[in-house]
Structure formats: structure tokens, C-alpha cells
Amino acid sequence: MKRTGFLYIILLTLGVSELSAQTPKDCDCFIQGIVQDGVTKQPIVGAVILIKELNKGVSTDAKGFYRIANICQGKYTIIGRIVGYEEKTYTISLEHGTEQNIKLSETELHLANIDIKAQKIENLTQNKTSLENAALDQTRGQSLGEALKQISGVTTLQTGSSIAKPVIHGMHSNRVLIMNNGVRQEGQQWGSEHAPEIDPFVAKKITVLKGAAGVRYGSDAIAGVIMLEPDALLDSTVLKGEINSVYFTNGRQTVNSGIIEGGFSNSNAKKSTIIPYSIGYRVQGTYKRGGDVSTPNYRLANTGIQELNYSLSANYKRKNWTSDIFFSQFNTQIAVFSGSHIGNVSDLIEAIKRGNPLAVYTPETFTYSIGRPYQDVLHNLLKIKNTIKNRHGVLSLTLGRQYDFRKEIDILRGDKNLAQLFKLTTYTGELLFEHQPLLKVLSGSVGINSLYQENLTTGTLTEPRSSTVLIPNFQNLTSGVFVIERIVRKQWEIEGGFRYDFRHLNVYRIPRGEQNTVNNQRNNQNFTGTVGINFRPNARWNFLTNISTAWRAATVNELYSDGVHHGAASFERGDENLNPEKALNTSFTINYISQILQAELHFYNNFINNYIFLSPTGRPALTIRGAFPEFLYTQTKASFQGFDFTTNLQFVKNISLNSKISFLKAQDLSHDQPLIQIPANRIENTLRFDHKKTTISLTNLYVAKQNRVPTKIIFTDIPSSEIIFNEYGGDFAPPPSAYTLWNAAISQQFAIRNKSSLTISMTVSNLLNTSYRDYLNRFRYYADEIGRNIVFRAKYSF
Amino acid sequence: MLRKPFKSPFLLSLMLGFTIMACNKESIDTEDENELITSVKLNFTANGSTQTFAYSDPDGDGGKAPTIATISLKPNTTYAMTIEILDESKNPINNITNEVANEKDEHLFIYTPTPSSLLTYTYGDKDSRNLNVGLTGSAKTGAAGTGKLKVQLRHQPPVNGKPSKDGSTTPGSDDVNIDFNVTVQ
The missing domain is CATH 2.170.130.10 (TonB-dependent receptor, plug domain)
Structure with missing residues (x-):
């Protein structure tokens, strides 16, 4: 039997059974159909058909037939899977009183099956x-x-x-x-x-x-x-589109984004000898513009933003061959709050003491204009992907080119234009082969990745001109090979894999106070592995456990930083001798789904050897602009342990309560104290009311105070007589207090003609206009977070 | 069967990368990045003779420690005082004093002696809005003693087109913030 690696699911009938006296009125829909091999049309035995939302599933019988009955009205995602085939997903809408045969034409369905966008290897055992x-x-x-x-x-x-x-x-x-x-x-x-x-x-x-x-x-x-991930491109002769408009009252920000997509296929050709092919394309663009935003008590000068982005994509599919091309450009100018232009540490301490920014930085008048300091960023991405299928499996080659040009324009004398410039060009390549099941149980893939990168901050790559740049010029070549295999049984999925990576870094820089270029080369190599189990004892429960490793070589800023970090009022020094970080991550997830309760509890323990971080020495670094507290990049053994808990309880029809809890404890194990800059624990509850096409929700978010902060300087070789910044463990201020925020939202969907729909929503974030500061906002030292923001959204699809 | 399609496209992808790089030699010119200041010179003139005291950090932030001269003055004397700020890492030396003079409206020098009895500074120049600048002025020493003189250059650029300089230290940020030891004897 020819196996070509995709499923062919026919949703035969889908509608309302007439013989359903025992079931509640709304829950008498059913879905049934046949699963076939996409090319041979042979029935597939033992394929699992799942309704994602209900976690209800059946297997196909000897004739490839399946039926799931007693389903309530609503929108569902149907997933079909069997080892060796790509997973297929359909969205269906079951409505009471309307018996409908699925309207997908055979050719459409057939071409939909040729779609091979799902090339990514789904990780089955990680959260x-x-x-x-x-x-x-x-x-x-x-x-x-x-x-x-x-x-x-x-x-x-x-x-x-x-x-x-x-x-x-x-x-x-x-x-x-x-x-x-x-x-x-x-x-x-x-x-x-x-x-x-x-x-x-x-x-x-x-x-x-x-x-x-x-x-x-x-x-x-x-x-x-x-x-x-974008949607798959269309592969039949249609034209579709979507327009999104958003308005934020705070900052008077408008965002408009549109998508037009279409396709062409010759599938209607009369002659069966013609090989079917299809072409799909999409054009997408976004324009965003916002002005100065306000906290509950004052407006923040120079906090506007402007963004102009677009993307173009197209593909060509023919029998076993698919070619994809994608290009996107991202373009933004982001104003940085004027009051954040901090000189040295005495400026910063003054700003902290004042509590609120000076009047000159909190103007009455609103403006859209973007003044200095600001960031100006351009990012281009080009991707070309070719995929071919044969009886051994699916082979794909993905090539990418990215160009990132970042300008950070500071407040300079004489309106000088140049500031820190970063030009990063990256080429990526991935060759991936997903093989057909071996011994009928083992499916998986092998792949090779490669990345070449060139960063330019001064002069030309090999001839830097300045010694005062934030990061030096460098070349980076990384290559890796990997294998991931999995065994899928009815209730069990076992997954394992390993990888080898090699990284070469070539740095060209002029050290401080010297004239000549120094070339530093570093080579790192590493093995990583993963093993995991997914256990599904029944339709309600799902248990995942996984042990994985990952590594990261020190980046150039961690190796070679040597200077004042503008705005952060810190003097940062890199360390050339940093070793790569290695992480060992263990996770365990429990998932429960029933009609009224969905819950997920995810535990994790991420142990990192050689964890690289910036730690204060407490010593002042003297510069002509004043004293700056010195920070060194250093490494330690660190652990990140915690859990995420999500539940959705539908306790009355139409009303549900959604809760999320995040708890994290991050510890510097070598120095036996908490790590700096770790997000505080939080709990969020949303009460939601759904009726027909209207949704109303009210959300409460509570973020605790981060009480786990470092208390001592970790560098023991620094004489205590030199330490002058010792308060708050080297931080400039204690972590901000806990805060509670309320958000509310209402949305309404309208159907316009047959295929068009309009959704309008209004969201109010920070409903009570609460003044608060967050530990992980760099501006927390001198300014509040933004106040109430009413957001209007309209989405029109056709 | 498995191996063959592997190798060649992969090599092709790498070569493609290198080829494009090879014909794309970019460069960045950052001549006036960071508006570096390496030296601050104070000139004290009395009775026709001028003494110059310098704070000098030619390799910029970090690297070698700066050299700082001790200001040595006579008691109960009035000196005409000027300040020069330079970037001596450039060739020719970049005289930033002129840039500050051109942008008086957004710059303010502040001279703070400790103890305050050490000397008294009087501004000798004003900007277009009649606010002090401090490029030139006079320093009158008190009785003999030792102490420090803090020299600050506040950069107070306009915010959204509105001037932020108001004659006080508060707005803006330090472009210079150094301490000289002072001996009055």
C-alpha cells in the first residue's frame, strides 16, 4: 500500500439526529465520516478522531468509519491523527435545527490535504x-x-x-x-x-x-x-480578507491592519490527465500610530509610537511538491520617555526621591510627535521553503534571510544624528526529513539547522573604527543536527531525541583605550537531549512529563560589554571567560477536560548551570559624567521552580469563571539568595458571560509584591571599604508594592450576508485608573504605569 | 535514498549565505557617537597669570583611571574663571566648549564648593532667556582651607519643543559630574 503521509478525512454527515429522546435538546448533534489515505483512497483503520474542545474521541473501524454522537451545539475543532500521517484539523459549526451535509467539495478537500504547512514537528510531551x-x-x-x-x-x-x-x-x-x-x-x-x-x-x-x-x-x-504562525494560504479560487481597526483612548493610538488573500487552482479541469496544482497568495499590512500616554495622574512626555509593517506570501503546490515564499518588513519608531534620560546615579537617586517625574516631563498638552530619545528599528525577513513528499517521507528545505537595523537616537548636543547603530544580517537554513513510520510504530524526523550571522556596530566587520560601541562587530556560525522519534500508542506517546550543536564566534573589536583591532574567536559545542511521555488514560485526563536540556553560549554583550548603560545608570562590564549556560528542565503537566471544567496544572523545575546574569558589585565606577554603580556579568547555578495553573469552570450555563495562577521561585544556588528581576507571583480571575454572539467579561488581576530579591553583594573579592551602593542588594530602590487591576470587556458579533462577519468589542483596562508600578518595568524608579485605557476594536472578515 | 537529498541542498544553503555576504560589505561611520567628553579644564586668572587644572580621562569611561589635578588657589582672591571641555580621544581634539556655547539655552554649569566657605562662584554669562550658563564667571576664595569643588554640566534639552532649562539643577541629566580637590593657601 502506498502511503503518502496525509490523512483524508471525509465528514460524511454532520447534523441533528432525530432519535434523541434521552439527551438534552441541544446536545443531539453528531458527526460521522470516513478516513482515507489521501492518495490511494484506502480506508485507514485505527485513526483517532478527536473533538478537541470536548476531548471526546473515537477510532475508525475496519472500513475507516467513525461516528461521535450526543454533541451539543457549538463550534468545534475536529482532529484526525494516526502515526505516520500529518495531523489534520477542521473547524466545524454544529447548530441545532439545521441539518447540514458538509459542503466541502471533494477537490477542495483533496487539495487541502496536499497542504503541508504542518511541517513543524509537534512536540507532544511539553507544555x-x-x-x-x-x-x-x-x-x-x-x-x-x-x-x-x-x-x-x-x-x-x-x-x-x-x-x-x-x-x-x-x-x-x-x-x-x-x-x-x-x-x-x-x-x-x-x-x-x-x-x-x-x-x-x-x-x-x-x-x-x-x-x-x-x-x-x-x-x-x-x-x-x-x-x-499565519493561516495556511488558500488553495482554491476564492478571494477573502479581513480588516482590523483598533483605537486606544490612552495615547489616542490607532491601529489598522488588513489582509487580502486569494488563490487559484485548476482542479476544475475536465481532463483527469492534468496534474492538479494550486497557487495561493496573501498581502498583509499594519499601520499603528500613538501619542503620549498617561498614567492616572500625569501624562508622560515623549511616549508615542509609530509602526508600519507589511508582509507578502505566496505558494505553489503541485502533487507532491510545495514551494512557499514569505517576505515581511517591520518598521517602527518608539519614543522613549524624556524623564528617563538619566545621567548618573545621583540623577537617578534624585528621580527616585521625587517620586513623580518633573513637570517638564509631564506636559498638559498631548502630542503625537516623537522626539529624542527614540528607537528606530527596521526588520526584514525573507523565507523560502520547498517541500517534497515521497514514499519515504517528507523532505523540506527552509532558507531564511533577516536584516535588522536598529538605531538608538539619544539626546545629543548640536542635534547630531548618529547614535548607537546595530546592523545584524542573519542567514538560516534548515533541512528536515520526516520519515514514514518504521516498524509501524516509530515516527519522527531528522534535521540539520545552520545559521550564519554578521553584526556590525562600527566601521566594517573586520575593521572597527570605534572602541566605545555597546557591542562589538562579530560573525557567528552555528550548526546543529538532531533526531526526534516518537512512539504513539492508543493511550501513550513516548518521545525522545538528541542534538549536537557547534558554534563559532568571531569578534572584531578595539578594546578601550587602544588603537588596534583585536580578533577573538570562540568555539562551543554541545549535546542536548529530550525525553517525554504523554499518557491519556481516558478522554478526560491527560498527563505529560518531560525532561529536556538546552544550552546557550554567552552573547557578545555578556562577553565584551564595557561601559555605561544609558538610561539604566549602571556601568556594565562583560567577562570574556564566561562558559555556556546549560539548562536541565523537568516538567509535569496534568490536564483535565469535561464539559463544565477544564483545568491544567503545569509544574516545572529549570535548573541552569552557568546561568549568566548581571550582578552589582556595589562599587562606583568613576566617569567624567559622575559615579555609576558597577555591574558585572557573572555566572552561577540557578534554579527556576514554579507552577502555572489555569482553570475554566462553567458553573452555570452562559457563565464561566477562568482563573490563572503563576508562581515562581528563582534562586541563585551558589550564593543562596533569590535572583534579581524575577516577576512576582500573580493570580487572575475572569468572570465571563456568553449569550448567543455577545460576550461580557470582568477580570481581576492581583500581582503580589516581589519579596524575593537579593540582599547581598555576591562578589567576595571586593573590599567592603569600596562598596558604597549596598542598599537593596545593589538595586536602586525596593520592589514596588502589590497591585490589583480590574479590566472589563464586551464584544458582539454580527453576521453580514453569508460569509462576512463583523465583530465589535470594547475593552477597558485598568478600569479604576489605579496608580501602580511593576517590578519588571525599568521605568518603575521614576514613573507610574499607564492609567485607564479604553480600547475599541472592530474586525470585519469577508 | 535518504542520504542523497540531504547533503547538497544544505551545502547550497550555506554557500548562498556566504555568497551574498561577500558582495555586501557594509560599513557604519560613528564619528560622533556618544559625544564623548574626556577632559575638563578649569582656568583661574588673577593678576594677569592663569593657572589651569584638568580632569583627564583620555580613554573614556572605564579603562585607565582618570587623572585629576588638585586646584591650588590663594586665599581672599578673586579669580576670573573659564571652563573648557574637550574630547581628546579625537584627532584633531574636539572642543566641546564651542558646542555648549552654541547651545547655551539647554546647558547649565554648576559649581558647588564643599565647604561652601571655600569659594564663591559668580556666573559671568547668560543665555537668550537671561538664565545663567557658567562658561565664564568669577571665583572668590575665602580663608585658607581645603575641600572639594564639584563641577557639573547639566544638559537640559527641550521636551516636545518646550525648553526645559529653568535655571535650576533639576531638569535634564549630567554630561559632566566631577570632583576636584581644592587647596586654598
Whole structure:
């Protein structure tokens, strides 16, 4: 039998059974159909058909037939899976009183099956949470970091209100890998005030994989992986689109984003000799503009933002061959609050003492204009992917090129233009082979990844001109090979894999006070592994356990920083002798699903050897601009332990309560004290009322005070007579108090003609206009977080 | 069967990367990045003779420690005092004093003696809004003694087009913040 690696699921009938006296009136729908091999049309025996929302599943019989009965009305996701085939997902809508045969034409269904976008290897045993559909719609207009706060265990590291970096289980920047449409995002992610250069409107699904994932994704995936995925391109002759408009009252920010997509296929050709092919395309663009934002008591000068992004994608599918091309450009100017332009530590201490920013930095008048200091960032991504299938499996080659140009324009004398410039060019390549099941039980894949990167901050690559740049010029070549295999049984899935990586770093720099270029080379290599089990004793329960490793070589800023970090009022020194970090992550997840209760409890323990962090010495570094507290990059044994708990309880029809709890304890094990800059524990509760197409919700978020902060200077070789900054363990101020926020939302969906729909929503965040500060906002020393923000959203799809 | 398709596209991808790099030699010119200040010179003139005391850190922040001269003055004397700020890491030396003079409206020098009886500073120049600048002025020493003189240059640029300089220290940030030892004898 020819096996070509995709399932062919026919949803035969889908409707309301007439013989349902025993079941409640609304719950008498059913779905049934046949599962076939996509090419041979042979029935597939033993394929699992699951209704995701109910976790109800059946297996197909000897004729490939399945039936799931007694389903309530509603929208469901149907998943079909069997080892050796790609998982197929359909969204269906069951409505009482309307008997319908599924309207998918055979050719459409057939071509849909040729779709091979699901090339990514699904990790089966690690915890994953996705934002999509309504949950994603509720975040539209926000930055990626802000949007991901919806996921329990994910917080943000902020620089004011406009720069937010995602933090997973207390870690961020280089420890969080972002996969943008299948390509590893490479920007200047080492900087704590460098937000991801991504337009979230590109994605229709954002998934967060929590925990070390070094085997599949390579170095750096220590805390987790964020995956942004667009919808699959269309493969039939239709034209569709979507327009999103968002208005934020705070900052008077407008965001408009549109998508037009279409396709063409020759599947209607009369002659059966013609090989069917299809072409799909999509054009997407976003424009965002916002002005100065306000805290409850004052406006913050120079906090506007402007963003212009677009993406183009197209693909061509023919029998066993698919070619994809994707290009996106992200373009932003972000104003940085004028009051944050801090000179030295005495400026900072004055600002902390004042409590509120000076009147000159909190003007009465609103403006959209972006003044200095500001960031100007351009990011281009080009991806080309080719996939071919044969009887051995699926082979795909993904090539990517990224160009990241970041300008940080400071307040300079004489209106000089140049500031810190960073140009990063990255080439990535991945060759992946997903093999057909071996011995009928073992499925998996092997792959090779490679990355070449060139960073330029001064002069030309090999001839730097300045010794005072923040990070030096460098070249980076990383390559890795990996194997992941899994055994899927009815109730068990066992997964294991390993990987080898090699990294070569070549740095060109002029050390401080010297004239000549120094070339430093570093080679690192590492093995990583993963093993996990997924156990599903019945339809309600699911247990996942996983042990994974990941590694990360020290980045250039950790190795070679030597100077004042502008705005942070700290003097940072790198350490050339830092060793790579190695993480060992153990996680355990319990999942329960019933019609009224969905709950997930995720425990994790991430142990990191050689954890690199910036630690205060308490010593002043004397410069002509005054004294700055000195911070050194150093390493320690660290542990990140905690749990994320999410539950959704539908205690009355139409009313549900959603709760999220995140608890994290991060410890510097070598020095026996808490790690600095770890997000505080939090609990969020949402009461939700759904009726027909209306949703009303009220959310309460409680963020505790971070009481676990370091108390002592860890460098023992520094004489106590030299230590002058010793308060708060080297921090400038104690962590801010706990805070409670209320948010409210109402949304209404309208159907317009047959295929168009309009959804309008209004959300109020910080409903009570509470003044608060967050421990992980760099501006917490001198300014409050933003106040009440009323957000209007409209989404029109056609 | 498995091996063959593996190798060649992978090598191709790497080569593609290098090829594009090879014909793309970019460069960044950051001549005036960081607006570095390496030296501050104080000139004290009395009875026709000028003494200069310098704070000098030619390699910028970090690296070698700065050299700081001790200001040595006569008691109960009025000195005409000027200040120069330079970037001596550039060739020719970048005289930042002129830049400050051109942007008087957003700069303010502050001279703080400790103890305050050590000397009294009087501003000798004003900006367009009649606020002090401090490029030139006079210093009148008190009785013999020792102490410190803190020299600050506050950069107080406009915010959203509105001037922030108001004659006080508070707005803006320090471009210079150094301490000289002073001996009056």
C-alpha cells in the first residue's frame, strides 16, 4: 500500500439526529465520516478522531468509519491523527435545527490535504499554550509581549509602556526563542529594551512552548519558544480578507491592519490527465500610530509610537511538491520617555526621591510627535521553503534571510544624528526529513539547522573604527543536527531525541583605550537531549512529563560589554571567560477536560548551570559624567521552580469563571539568595458571560509584591571599604508594592450576508485608573504605569 | 535514498549565505557617537597669570583611571574663571566648549564648593532667556582651607519643543559630574 503521509478525512454527515429522546435538546448533534489515505483512497483503520474542545474521541473501524454522537451545539475543532500521517484539523459549526451535509467539495478537500504547512514537528510531551481566534482577537493592536501576557506563566519586561519583552518563567531576551513563521527570529534580542521586531497581525496563532526545547530548536531555547504562525494560504479560487481597526483612548493610538488573500487552482479541469496544482497568495499590512500616554495622574512626555509593517506570501503546490515564499518588513519608531534620560546615579537617586517625574516631563498638552530619545528599528525577513513528499517521507528545505537595523537616537548636543547603530544580517537554513513510520510504530524526523550571522556596530566587520560601541562587530556560525522519534500508542506517546550543536564566534573589536583591532574567536559545542511521555488514560485526563536540556553560549554583550548603560545608570562590564549556560528542565503537566471544567496544572523545575546574569558589585565606577554603580556579568547555578495553573469552570450555563495562577521561585544556588528581576507571583480571575454572539467579561488581576530579591553583594573579592551602593542588594530602590487591576470587556458579533462577519468589542483596562508600578518595568524608579485605557476594536472578515 | 537529498541542498544553503555576504560589505561611520567628553579644564586668572587644572580621562569611561589635578588657589582672591571641555580621544581634539556655547539655552554649569566657605562662584554669562550658563564667571576664595569643588554640566534639552532649562539643577541629566580637590593657601 502506498502511503503518502496525509490523512483524508471525509465528514460524511454532520447534523441533528432525530432519535434523541434521552439527551438534552441541544446536545443531539453528531458527526460521522470516513478516513482515507489521501492518495490511494484506502480506508485507514485505527485513526483517532478527536473533538478537541470536548476531548471526546473515537477510532475508525475496519472500513475507516467513525461516528461521535450526543454533541451539543457549538463550534468545534475536529482532529484526525494516526502515526505516520500529518495531523489534520477542521473547524466545524454544529447548530441545532439545521441539518447540514458538509459542503466541502471533494477537490477542495483533496487539495487541502496536499497542504503541508504542518511541517513543524509537534512536540507532544511539553507544555504548550496557544492564543488564537477570539483570545487572539482580544489582544489585537497590542505588541507581541503584551499579547502574550494572556498566557499563564508569561509576563513582560518593560521599558515604559511601549517596549515589552516576553518573559517565560522568569527568563527573557536570548533565553526565549521566537520562531516567526518557521524562521528563528534574529534581532538585537540581547538588549533588555529591545522588543521583538514582529507585527503580531501576521500571525493567526501564537503558541508558547514553556521549558527548555534545545533539541528541536537549537541553542538559546532555555526558557521556552514562542511560535507565530499565519493561516495556511488558500488553495482554491476564492478571494477573502479581513480588516482590523483598533483605537486606544490612552495615547489616542490607532491601529489598522488588513489582509487580502486569494488563490487559484485548476482542479476544475475536465481532463483527469492534468496534474492538479494550486497557487495561493496573501498581502498583509499594519499601520499603528500613538501619542503620549498617561498614567492616572500625569501624562508622560515623549511616549508615542509609530509602526508600519507589511508582509507578502505566496505558494505553489503541485502533487507532491510545495514551494512557499514569505517576505515581511517591520518598521517602527518608539519614543522613549524624556524623564528617563538619566545621567548618573545621583540623577537617578534624585528621580527616585521625587517620586513623580518633573513637570517638564509631564506636559498638559498631548502630542503625537516623537522626539529624542527614540528607537528606530527596521526588520526584514525573507523565507523560502520547498517541500517534497515521497514514499519515504517528507523532505523540506527552509532558507531564511533577516536584516535588522536598529538605531538608538539619544539626546545629543548640536542635534547630531548618529547614535548607537546595530546592523545584524542573519542567514538560516534548515533541512528536515520526516520519515514514514518504521516498524509501524516509530515516527519522527531528522534535521540539520545552520545559521550564519554578521553584526556590525562600527566601521566594517573586520575593521572597527570605534572602541566605545555597546557591542562589538562579530560573525557567528552555528550548526546543529538532531533526531526526534516518537512512539504513539492508543493511550501513550513516548518521545525522545538528541542534538549536537557547534558554534563559532568571531569578534572584531578595539578594546578601550587602544588603537588596534583585536580578533577573538570562540568555539562551543554541545549535546542536548529530550525525553517525554504523554499518557491519556481516558478522554478526560491527560498527563505529560518531560525532561529536556538546552544550552546557550554567552552573547557578545555578556562577553565584551564595557561601559555605561544609558538610561539604566549602571556601568556594565562583560567577562570574556564566561562558559555556556546549560539548562536541565523537568516538567509535569496534568490536564483535565469535561464539559463544565477544564483545568491544567503545569509544574516545572529549570535548573541552569552557568546561568549568566548581571550582578552589582556595589562599587562606583568613576566617569567624567559622575559615579555609576558597577555591574558585572557573572555566572552561577540557578534554579527556576514554579507552577502555572489555569482553570475554566462553567458553573452555570452562559457563565464561566477562568482563573490563572503563576508562581515562581528563582534562586541563585551558589550564593543562596533569590535572583534579581524575577516577576512576582500573580493570580487572575475572569468572570465571563456568553449569550448567543455577545460576550461580557470582568477580570481581576492581583500581582503580589516581589519579596524575593537579593540582599547581598555576591562578589567576595571586593573590599567592603569600596562598596558604597549596598542598599537593596545593589538595586536602586525596593520592589514596588502589590497591585490589583480590574479590566472589563464586551464584544458582539454580527453576521453580514453569508460569509462576512463583523465583530465589535470594547475593552477597558485598568478600569479604576489605579496608580501602580511593576517590578519588571525599568521605568518603575521614576514613573507610574499607564492609567485607564479604553480600547475599541472592530474586525470585519469577508 | 535518504542520504542523497540531504547533503547538497544544505551545502547550497550555506554557500548562498556566504555568497551574498561577500558582495555586501557594509560599513557604519560613528564619528560622533556618544559625544564623548574626556577632559575638563578649569582656568583661574588673577593678576594677569592663569593657572589651569584638568580632569583627564583620555580613554573614556572605564579603562585607565582618570587623572585629576588638585586646584591650588590663594586665599581672599578673586579669580576670573573659564571652563573648557574637550574630547581628546579625537584627532584633531574636539572642543566641546564651542558646542555648549552654541547651545547655551539647554546647558547649565554648576559649581558647588564643599565647604561652601571655600569659594564663591559668580556666573559671568547668560543665555537668550537671561538664565545663567557658567562658561565664564568669577571665583572668590575665602580663608585658607581645603575641600572639594564639584563641577557639573547639566544638559537640559527641550521636551516636545518646550525648553526645559529653568535655571535650576533639576531638569535634564549630567554630561559632566566631577570632583576636584581644592587647596586654598
